[in-house]
Each structure stands twice: as structure tokens, then as C-alpha cells.
Amino acid sequence: MDSPLPGCGRSASRGREWAGLRSQRRRKVILVNHADIIDDLKARGLVHDSTDAEALRTRLSEGAVSVYAGFDPTADSLHVGNLVPLLLLRRFQEFGHRPVALAGGATGMIGDPGGRSSERNLLDRETLDGNLAAISGQLRRLLDFSDGPGQARLVDNRDWTEPMGVLDFLRDVGKHVTVNTMLAKESIRTRVESDAGISFTEFSYMLLQANDYRHLHDTLGVELQVGGSDQWGNITAGIDLIRRTSGAHVHGLTVPLVTQADGSKFGKSVDGAVWLSAERTSPYAFFQYFVNVDDRDVERFLLQLTLLSLPEVSEVMAAHGAAPEKRAAQRVLAHAVTALVHGSEEADRAAGASQGFTRTAAELSPDEWTDxxxxxxxxxxxxxxxxxxxxxxxxxxxxxxxxxxxxxxxxxxxxxxxxxxxxxxxxxxxxxxxxxxxxxxxxxxxxxxxxxxxx
Missing domain, CATH: 3.10.290.10 (RNA-binding S4 domain)
Known part of the structure; x- marks a missing residue:
């Protein structure tokens, strides 16, 4: 039998502490005005479009609202580009509102035409079910589902879309939306004008999402839909459908799509997309992606991709400005985002591994090797x-x-x-x-x- 090399183990005392932010706990925030969320979002650069801003602020000031965002299971993991709208739900929750995360079991079978020059490949049911289970777990990790007035809800639009017959859909939804209105939406118009065109399947996506908003308004009292700026046309379609069918006045708000100062696409590394799944992107690789962000991006990412307060971000950036070569702000960013997605323990481990690469292999302790x-x-x-x-x-x-x-x-x-x-x-x-x-x-x-x- 081959004799092994001497065994490797961890010492009883680790003796290492991450000098930056160790965790971002869910905080019980008591505010005088629920509408303070709008000021916070604007300060973070997180408002791209909204329906009547004053009407929205007035409604928020009157008390908690139910707010929803949708996430289609087009893959078996969400990616870092989904973090901004997902954390938007979390921010509303921390300001006393009720988040509803929608996993798009129905819309995922169709595919959003927005931002694409060609048709998506349709997913079979088995793949879709696997993807749906995976992203549902990620949604649960980033929102607070504990009992209370602000308890998060997780819903699947397949539950109410599948039972609806074609004729019912055409009468109850299609009748209230004109083709002219749909063609005026940028996501549809761009595809219609392209060489590839658009199928009736993807053309109908907007109606499905509009019906989601109507259903959630009717059953859960949802009054606000949020999403990325590329969802504006779909959101306003839902607002119009609710107005036409019930006369109710509801709201919409979008956040800007995250960009990088050097022009490269956010959420892409040399190895491809940066995923929230540890199986697709390891916590260490996830951490390293954020450690390596450009100085020009780090403050904006701290504001938009973490739950650090505005004063905390200012404090981090002041320290960073005094010694930018130490990349302290990037390390706080990397630890904060990794802790949100993978937990504080994984963030600590990734931080320790990252610190290890600032020294030679000969300088690493047994505990650091284990990390x-x-x-x-x-x-x-x-x-x-x-x-x-x-x-x-x-x-x-x-x-x-x-x-x-x-x-x-x-x-x-x-x-x-x-x-x-x-x-x-x-x-x-x-x-x-x-x-x-x-x-x-x-x-x-x-x-x-x-x-x-x-x-």
C-alpha cells in the first residue's frame, strides 16, 4: 500500500479574525415614515424610472405596502446581475414593507424577449422544475420569511397561469391590451424590427407578466412592482391592466442596470457569468470577483449591492481614500456581498484565502492552508x-x-x-x-x- 504523506489537520485555535465587516444581520428598523425608503434608494442611485413619484411617496407614507419582483428560472441559479432587484425587495422589507418574490414557473417557460436579439430555447418541464427549486432556495436566503407583519412571501406564477384556459386568457387579459400598445414597448419594438423577428410565444410574455401583477394585486394586495430598467414596459403593462379591469391605481419602480466603469459587462468574469450558486461559482471565486472591482465602481457597488447604511459606506470610502492601494473598500464589498449570498462563515473563509495570496506559500499557517x-x-x-x-x-x-x-x-x-x-x-x-x-x-x-x- 502506498504510504501517505503526513496528515493535514486544523489546529484547535484558529486565531484569525476578518478585519472588515463580518456579517450583515437582519435588522429591525423602526422608522417614522415608510416613505423614507424612497430617499434611501435615491441616495444609492437606485431609482431609474417610476410611476407618479409623488403619488408613490404619498402611498408609502400612509403605511406598509406589498411589493413584488419576479425572477424567471432560465438557469439553475440566479447571477449577480439579479442581486440589485432582489436586494431591492430586501430594502423595502427593512423599511417595514412586505416583499413578494415571484419565481416565474410560467413565464420561464416562455422567455422574456427583452434584451435579446433572438428567440430563447424553450426549457422542458423537468429542467424548469429543477431550475425553479434552485432559485427558490436562493430567494429564501436573501429575504426574511420569519413570522411578522413584514414576512416575505414566495410565489410561483405557474400556480395561477396553468389553470387558465386559452379563451379565458384572451378574454380576461388580451381584451384589455391593444397590439398598438405592445408594439410601442421598446423590448417588443426592437425585436419586431430585427432580422430575427419575434414569435407569438415571446410576444405574449408581456401579457403573462401583466396578469401576474393583476393576480397579486387581487389576491395579496400588491400595490408596487419593482425590477430592472429593462422591465419597465412589462411593469407598466401590468399597471394598465389593473387600471382597466378594476380601476385601482398601483405603482411601478425600476432600478438601473448595473454597469462597470471600464465598459465591461457587470457579472462577467474570465470564466463566464458570476452565479449565486456555490456549485457554479465557488464562494472564493465570488469573493475574488468583488475584490478585483475597479476603484471607480467600488462606492456605487457598496451602495447598491450591500445592506451597509449610507453613513457606513461613507466611512468605508473615507478610509479607502486615505490608502486606496490597500483596497480596503473592495475587501469590505467582497465580504459583505459574499456573506449575503453564501453566509458569513463562507465569507470569512474566502477572505482568509484571499489574504493568503498577499504572502508567499511559505508564510501561510496550517489554518490558512485549511481555509x-x-x-x-x-x-x-x-x-x-x-x-x-x-x-x-x-x-x-x-x-x-x-x-x-x-x-x-x-x-x-x-x-x-x-x-x-x-x-x-x-x-x-x-x-x-x-x-x-x-x-x-x-x-x-x-x-x-x-x-x-x-x-
Whole structure:
């Protein structure tokens, strides 16, 4: 039997504390005026469009309202671009209002034509059900569903859409919306004018969402729909439908789509979209995405993507301005957003792993190595691997695509072991392991792998 390298363990005392924000607890906010939420949103740059602003402020000042936003299960995870409208529900909740999160089991079967130049691929029911279950769990983590007057609600529009027959839908919904009105909406007009055109299926999406607002108004007393600025046409369609069918006056508000100062798309990394699911984007990679944001974006992201108060953001930015090279604001941002999405423990672990990369591998303690192993890909090794060619080990464990690729990386000086560039023919030796069991391989500038002995 191959003898293992000395075992790796965690010491009894960790002794590490994250110096920044450790968690964002749900706070019981007692306010004189429920309408204070509007001032807070404006200060954060979170108001893009709204229906009659004074009428909305007046209604909010009269007491708590039920407010909803919808999220379609087009994938098995939401992504960071969904955080702004999702946290908008949370902000309303913290100001004493009642959030309703809608998981679009029905609308997800159709697909919103907005922001797309071609038709979406239709999802089969099994895939849709899996996606729906996944994003429902993410919605539950970011809102407070505990008993109380501001208790969040989670609904699925398939519950009331599927039982409705085609004729009922045409009579009860379609009759109240003119084609002229729909064609005037930018999301529809853009697609109609494109070479690909638009199918009747996606053309009907606006009517389905409008009916959602009407249903939630009738059954849960929802008076405000919120969403990204690309949802404005769908939101106003729902407002008009409610006015035409019941005469009620309801409201809409949208937030701007998040952009980045350098022109790149928010929520995209070198590896693709940044997802809220730990299976799609690890908490460490999620943390690193926000640690690396541009100085020009960090204050806006602190305001729009965290629950830090306005004075807290000002305090963070003042400290950052005194020593921007320390990237303290980015670290607070990364910890705050990671804690919201993955929990404080994962945020602490990712922060510890991130701090580890400011020092050499030789400087890391056993506890810090353990934190890294919880955040990075780990290659488990045994005594039989001692003396083997390092490239062969990496190829056998998927760290490089093939031995040939590994050797090309070596020739390009793109592979390192414990901060030293790997030379052709380098073998893995027992002396390469710190504390008897840890080593680090870096591929390129950002990809890292922990080498760990088996126990």
C-alpha cells in the first residue's frame, strides 16, 4: 500500500479574525415614515424610472405596502446581475414593507424577449422544475420569511397561469391590451424590427407578466412592482391592466442596470457569468470577483449591492481614500456581498484565502492552508506521488488539459510551484510540502490549486 504523506489537520485555535465587516444581520428598523425608503434608494442611485413619484411617496407614507419582483428560472441559479432587484425587495422589507418574490414557473417557460436579439430555447418541464427549486432556495436566503407583519412571501406564477384556459386568457387579459400598445414597448419594438423577428410565444410574455401583477394585486394586495430598467414596459403593462379591469391605481419602480466603469459587462468574469450558486461559482471565486472591482465602481457597488447604511459606506470610502492601494473598500464589498449570498462563515473563509495570496506559500499557517483548501481546487496526493514529474501529476488530476499543455505552460513560464517558476523536468519532492502536507501550484496569473496529502 502506498504510504501517505503526513496528515493535514486544523489546529484547535484558529486565531484569525476578518478585519472588515463580518456579517450583515437582519435588522429591525423602526422608522417614522415608510416613505423614507424612497430617499434611501435615491441616495444609492437606485431609482431609474417610476410611476407618479409623488403619488408613490404619498402611498408609502400612509403605511406598509406589498411589493413584488419576479425572477424567471432560465438557469439553475440566479447571477449577480439579479442581486440589485432582489436586494431591492430586501430594502423595502427593512423599511417595514412586505416583499413578494415571484419565481416565474410560467413565464420561464416562455422567455422574456427583452434584451435579446433572438428567440430563447424553450426549457422542458423537468429542467424548469429543477431550475425553479434552485432559485427558490436562493430567494429564501436573501429575504426574511420569519413570522411578522413584514414576512416575505414566495410565489410561483405557474400556480395561477396553468389553470387558465386559452379563451379565458384572451378574454380576461388580451381584451384589455391593444397590439398598438405592445408594439410601442421598446423590448417588443426592437425585436419586431430585427432580422430575427419575434414569435407569438415571446410576444405574449408581456401579457403573462401583466396578469401576474393583476393576480397579486387581487389576491395579496400588491400595490408596487419593482425590477430592472429593462422591465419597465412589462411593469407598466401590468399597471394598465389593473387600471382597466378594476380601476385601482398601483405603482411601478425600476432600478438601473448595473454597469462597470471600464465598459465591461457587470457579472462577467474570465470564466463566464458570476452565479449565486456555490456549485457554479465557488464562494472564493465570488469573493475574488468583488475584490478585483475597479476603484471607480467600488462606492456605487457598496451602495447598491450591500445592506451597509449610507453613513457606513461613507466611512468605508473615507478610509479607502486615505490608502486606496490597500483596497480596503473592495475587501469590505467582497465580504459583505459574499456573506449575503453564501453566509458569513463562507465569507470569512474566502477572505482568509484571499489574504493568503498577499504572502508567499511559505508564510501561510496550517489554518490558512485549511481555509485555502476549502476555497480552491484540491489535488489529493499520496506517498507514491513523491518523485513523479509535476506536469504528469497535474495532467492526471485535471489541473492541465494534457501533458503536452502542461509542458507548453512550463516553456512559457506559466506554471509555478510554491511561488517558484516550474522548470522542465521538475519533480514533486517531500520538501515541497509546508507543514508536512501543503503545497500550491499556480497556472497563469489567477488559477491556483492546493496540493494536499491524503490522510
Amino acid at each position: 485555502l483548501a476549502a476555497s480552491l481546487p484540491v489535488i489529493e496526493l499520496s506517498g507514491a506521488d513523491i518523485g513523479r514529474d509535476l506536469v504528469e501529476i497535474l495532467a492526471d488530476n485535471g489541473a492541465v488539459g494534457s501533458r503536452g499543455e502542461g509542458r507548453r505552460l512550463v516553456a512559457q513560464k506559466g506554471l509555478s510551484l510554491n511561488d517558484a517558476v516550474v522548470a522542465e523536468g521538475t519533480t514533486l519532492e517531500a520538501a515541497d510540502f509546508f507543514h508536512g502536507c501543503w503545497a500550491m501550484v499556480r497556472r497563469g496569473k489567477k488559477q491556483r490549486f492546493v496540493l494536499r496529502s491524503t490522510v
